[in-house]
């Protein structure tokens with residue numbers, strides 16, 4: 001069987017299902033009142049494991065209502081002085097649950113809380129744990145009119161501002177994948193840098209010109225992004241009844257989930273196949289087609305720039321024919337950076353990661369894991385030993401050298 005073509009068929013089926021589900025299926029994302037404490041991420045995934053957790057809502061400057069959770073360890077009794085805040089920013093098609101998807105001993109969110117950090121969890125617009133918009137409905141095109149550029153400029157910056165002002169303390173930042181694009185773009189702005197103590201980036205992405213994911217490259221060459229936009233499909237939601245059903249049957253019959261995931265993310269060494277059903281209860285989360293379009297633009301052009309509206313659109317919006325680039329050299333040398341990347345990662349390719357590092361003024365501390373793929377950095381059953389212990393060592397060295 002020619003795998004390349006079966007994957008593109010799979011993707012098309014999945015996308016076709018997205019088109020139908022909003023009409024034919026009773027799949028409600030927005031009508032759920034997640035504001036009710038008993039339906040939030042805290043109640044579903046975190047409190048049941050014995051942690052104290054509170055739900056917060058952050059309104060972005062452009063009106064989106066984002067769910068943010070704060071976790072501290074519940075079983076150790078009262079902490080006299082809360083540890084420094086650390087903010088976790090998930091990746092594309094993921095939500096804050098990604099940091100808690102494995103066991104207490106394996107998941108970064110729980111590990112940081114156990115270690116005494118004041119853990120804050122971000123959820124971007126459109127995800128299951130965010131609460132919509134103060135005036136727009138998720139059914140409206142305008143609700144989905146954004147890409148990672150707005151996620152950096154509004155969502156990340158506004159969530160960090162919230163944590164910074166509530167805790168009265170600079171924030172340690174952790175991002176994975178799209179969370180690192182957001183972080184790198186936001187950190188070129190002094191307003192964000194001033195609130196960040198140090199940043200740890202898992203699978204750092206700014207350039208995407210060397211992406212090697214077969215499935216993604218095929219979608220790029222098919223111009224799937226432009227096709228979907230032309231079809232008027234502005235929300236990308238793989239999590240429909242029928243989408244999950246197709247995924248299930250594909251996993252049962254034709255290929256295992258590990259290899260499907262590999263086709264998208266690169267081969268993951270330490271993915272727990274028996275946990276797929278659990279992951280699928282929460283992932284994937286919706287995103288916007290415009291976001292995929294922006295990412296595909298980066299793949300086609302090999303740049304790290306704002307959304308390309310076409311020559312005239314750019315002129316109107318940016319005052320230039322081409323969209324302005326994000327200048328990584330604007331991230332100050334004084335900001336401590338740590339990056340972890342993998343030899344099998346088909347999305348954050350080593351060549352692109354090296355390109356990112358070259359453009360930075362600061363010399364980030366690096367952790368390279370030859371056997372790791374894109375998802376391993378968040379779901380590997382060995383991630384604590386391989387990645388998180390080192391990440392915390394880095395944060396602790398920054399704590400010692402600052403005021404803590």
Ligand SMILES: *[C@@H]1O[C@H](CO)[C@@H](O)[C@H](O)[C@H]1NC(C)=O
Pocket residue numbers: 026
């Ligand atoms: C639609 O979903 C809601 C909420 O899950 C449920 O209460 C309702 O019975 C469903 N309606 C149909 C027609 O399935």
Ligand SMILES: *[C@@H]1O[C@H](CO)[C@@H](O)[C@H](O)[C@H]1NC(C)=O
Pocket residue numbers: 103106272274275278381
């Ligand atoms: C893999 O997932 C299964 C099902 O959730 C779980 O029982 C098992 O402990 C997991 N293995 C590891 C090494 O975490």
